[in-house]
Amino acid sequence: MQARRRLLKMHFESGVGHIGGNLSSLDAIMVLLHEFVMEKDTFVLSKGHSAGALYTTLWSLGRLSDADLRTFHKDGTVLSGHTPVAALPGVPFATGSLGHGLSLAAGTALGFRFKQSSGTVFCLTSDGEWQEGSTWEAMIFASHHRLSNLKVFIDHNELQGFGKTATVASMSPLWDKIKGFNAHLQIVDGHNLDDIRRATNVETDSVSIIVLKTRKGHGISFMEDRMEWHYLPLSKQQYDEASAQLSIR
Amino acid sequence: MRSEFCNALVGRSGNENVLFMTGDLGYMALEPLQEALGERFINAGVAEQNMISVAAALSRQGFEVWAYSIAPFCYARPFEQIRNDIAFNDLPVKLVGNGGGYAYGVMGPSHHAIEDYGVLLTLPNMRVYAPVFNEDISAVVNCLSSELRPSYLRLGRGEAPDGYVIPQYAAWRQLTYGDGIVIIAVGPLASTYIGAFEKLPKTQRPNLWAVAQMPISANPLPSELLSQISSAPALCVAEEHVKRGGFASELALYLAEGGKMPKQFRHHYALAHTYGTYGSQQFLRSLSALDEGTLLSTIAEFAPTSV
Numbered sequence: 001m002q003a004r005r006r007l008l009k010m011h012f013e014s015g016v017g018h019i020g021g022n023l024s025s026l027d028a029i030m031v032l033l034h035e036f037v038m039e040k041d042t043f044v045l046s047k048g049h050s051a052g053a054l055y056t057t058l059w060s061l062g063r064l065s066d067a068d069l070r071t072f073h074k075d076g077t078v079l080s081g082h083t084p085v086a087a088l089p090g091v092p093f094a095t096g097s098l099g100h101g102l103s104l105a106a107g108t109a110l111g112f113r114f115k116q117s118s119g120t121v122f123c124l125t126s127d128g129e130w131q132e133g134s135t136w137e138a139m140i141f142a143s144h145h146r147l148s149n150l151k152v153f154i155d156h157n158e159l160q161g162f163g164k165t166a167t168v169a170s171m172s173p174l175w176d177k178i179k180g181f182n183a184h185l186q187i188v189d190g191h192n193l194d195d196i197r198r199a200t201n202v203e204t205d206s207v208s209i210i211v212l213k214t215r216k217g218h219g220i221s222f223m224e225d226r227m228e229w230h231y232l233p234l235s236k237q238q239y240d241e242a243s244a245q246l247s248i249r
Numbered sequence: 250m251r252s253e254f255c256n257a258l259v260g261r262s263g264n265e266n267v268l269f270m271t272g273d274l275g276y277m278a279l280e281p282l283q284e285a286l287g288e289r290f291i292n293a294g295v296a297e298q299n300m301i302s303v304a305a306a307l308s309r310q311g312f313e314v315w316a317y318s319i320a321p322f323c324y325a326r327p328f329e330q331i332r333n334d335i336a337f338n339d340l341p342v343k344l345v346g347n348g349g350g351y352a353y354g355v356m357g358p359s360h361h362a363i364e365d366y367g368v369l370l371t372l373p374n375m376r377v378y379a380p381v382f383n384e385d386i387s388a389v390v391n392c393l394s395s396e397l398r399p400s401y402l403r404l405g406r407g408e409a410p411d412g413y414v415i416p417q418y419a420a421w422r423q424l425t426y427g428d429g430i431v432i433i434a435v436g437p438l439a440s441t442y443i444g445a446f447e448k449l450p451k452t453q454r455p456n457l458w459a460v461a462q463m464p465i466s467a468n469p470l471p472s473e474l475l476s477q478i479s480s481a482p483a484l485c486v487a488e489e490h491v492k493r494g495g496f497a498s499e500l501a502l503y504l505a506e507g508g509k510m511p512k513q514f515r516h517h518y519a520l521a522h523t524y525g526t527y528g529s530q531q532f533l534r535s536l537s538a539l540d541e542g543t544l545l546s547t548i549a550e551f552a553p554t555s556v
Contacts, residue, residue, distance in 0.1 A: 085337045092309060094337050097329060103299045104334060107306025114268070114289070115310065134330075137299035144294075 003030055004219055005246050006069070007056040012239040014073040016081065020216035020229030022053040024157040024190070025124060028212050029057045031196045032122050032153075040119040042092060042108050046101020047126035047155060048082035055079050058088065099132030101125060102152060106142040109150040124153045128160030130177075131169045142207040143181040151200060151208040155190065157216040159227045175211050183207045190214035220245055250404040250437075251278050251347055253386035258315065259285045260387075261394060266311070270304055272297045272318035274347070279317075301327040301342075305334035308342045313394060319353065320346030320362030324369055324401065335399045336372035342400075343393045344369075349379065349403035349436065350489030350519065351533040358522040361533075362403070367494030369401050370464050376400040377463040379436030381422070382407040385461065388418035405489075406530075407437030410444040420462035421471050427454025430551045431474070431481045431511070435460055435488040435496050438539060442487075445541040446548075453552045456481070463496060465503050475509060482551040484511035487539055492518045515547050 004026060011019050025047065034057075037043045045054050055072065058064045064079075071077035078087040082096025093104050105123035112119045129135055142150055156174065158165050166172045178185055184204035188195040190212025199210045216230065217223025220242045234242065255278060261267050262285035269282060270291045283290040293300035297318060304316040316323065323346040324331065335342045346362055353360035366377040376398045380389045383406070393400055409415050416422045424439060425446040432455045434442060439459035446457055456477050462468040470478075478484050486497040497516045504510050520537040527533075534540050 093305075094333060097333055099298070100302050100330065100334055103302030103330070104306045106299070107303030108310065110291075110303065111307045111310040111312060114307075114312070134296075134298040134302070137294075137296035138302070140296065141293065141299050141303065 001246060003056050003060045005243065006059060007052055008234070008239065008242055008246070010056060010069045010072050011052055012234045013070060015233045016052070016073045017229075017231040017233045018049045018052065018081065019232070019234065020159065020223055020226070021047065021126065021155065021157065022050050023218045023220065023223065024214040024216045025050045025155045026053040026056065027191050027193060027218070028124060028153055028155065028196055029053050030060065031193055032124075032200065033057045033061060035197065036200055037122055040117060042105070042119065042121045043090065044093060044101045044105040044108065044121065044123040045083055045091070045095055046105070046123055047098065047129060048095030048101075050124070050155070051079070051081060051083045054083065054091070058090070063089070098126065098129040099134035102135050102138035102142070105150055105152070106138050106145070106147055109142070109147040110145060112149055113147070119149065121150045122153070123150065124155060126160075127154055127156045127158065127165055127174060128168075130154070130171060130174055139178070139181055139183075143183055146182060146206045148205050148207065151210065154209065154211045155214050156211050157214045159216045159225065159230060161230050163227065178209050183209045185209045185211070187211040187213065191218055250380060250383050250386050250406060253383050254345070254390065254404060255279050255282050257387045257390035258282050261390070262286050264313070265289075266313050268307055268312045268314045270300050270314065270316045272300050272322055274318050297322050298327045298330050301330035302334045304342045305330070305338065305340050308335070308340040309338065313343075315343045315345055317345040317347065319360055320348050320365055320403065321360060324362070324365050328368065331369070331399070332372055336375060339374050340399060341397050343396070344399070344401040345404065346401065347404045349405045350438070351530045352405050354529040354533060355527045357527060361522055363489060363519040363522065364491050364494065365403060366401065366463055366496070367490060370499070371494070372399070374398045376467060377403065379403040379405075379461050379463070380407065380418070381437055381439050381459040381461050382409055382415050384415050385418045389461070403436060405437040407440040409440055410447070413443055418461070420460065420468040421474065422459050422461070423456060423473070424459055425454060425457040427451045427456060429453045429455040429481070429548055430483040430485055431456045431458065431477045432485045432487060432544065433458045433460055433500070434486075435490065438487055438489050438534075442541050442544055445545060449548070453548055455485075455548055460496065463499070465499050470503070478504070478511050479509060481511065483513035483515060485515040485517065485544070485547055487517040487544060489519050489534065489539060492516065513551065517543065517547070
């Protein structure tokens, strides 16, 4: 909850949108980075527009300061709206153009195999991102090479930039398409931390796909499942109301 | 150059750090490399975007990664992956495009690579190698192996005339000597002019230079070439690349900024992807005024008039 509040504060102070997709993915990023991603592992944020959730999580881990977060999206910052190039330890790639992250994660996992490293690669994609052909190229590659050291999370909030995924370019249900691959598939509540933990802990002999059923704008009543919060920044009144809702919880 | 390239990499295959990726190309050519590298030879399938991002990620871990395809499939299809994943991160992935320029000739415009180094050199830190002769490949592969920047190797076919002694590989080499104009040709195209130029009288014979590495900012012109440009009646650039953004553009800017403008400037370049008819590389070069006959006409334009 503290991270959720800090995320909202950061976005409000910077006048920046993309809040909805940050709130839908924050729980998973927090669980993964706090409990699973160790020194030998790699986390790839393929949905680079959730950079705010990643920065907030890094803040909660003590790797970024309040002063750092206050620079978010401002002139001279390293905390750009989508993840930056080589500016933050543990953020190996600048993402933001969708459809790159799964390939980068698969390449990292293959490299770990060549190096005989025990590291695991964690990759968080959006659901809209599965409309990118390159994501499927990466899925074919990861499946073919049986990258069992790769765990892919899909922030399945069912909303994208200009509509519902089901009405823009429907693959619903997305997991039916993934089932045909040589992959281990799980579908869990993406806001239930224990569900995320259990799914992440499952050992597999092929690439692990974990569909996180989430809500865009999760935790803020007037944002939940509303497409406009993909882009919109918060007004002062909305920020106060959202903060009040989080305090009550 | 492909077989020489394969042989050179086979020579490096003992290095466990070397990884080779191909976009499902190399049949009847790269089998020796496949055998030498074993599981480190990765056929990434017909999926070039993924191949380039995977190559970037492997390079990030310190592997020496070569990513190979027919040239346009290597740089045009996955351009954003090259830009975001390789160039932004300044990763020393070695992109290898087979069949630079019109090398795939009659196969059609989808297979032509006539804007490759132009677009790639817009990216930060990119280095381009366009070897001139087949014999250059071993040295070029060594250069690329130790390259700390993203790089692109444009492979073609470069054969010296019988009896011609090929100068040792260098970014800049003078191939013919005379008192005529200065001609700079990019990559293997330079090798196609040697025979005709050697037959010219010394008064007309151009000082032909081959450039094999770009950008100029990383491979400045030799002082001897600059001196020739300042005294020659004209400077001519020939490149199997479109006019906009090609080598000549960079050279003209370089010379203008340095106050070293030639007396006259001519540019022979690849005209277009979309001719109404197709043919061999030689045929397409002729359509683009890149053939030796057209170059000889340009030389004659500036030849001293007899009294």
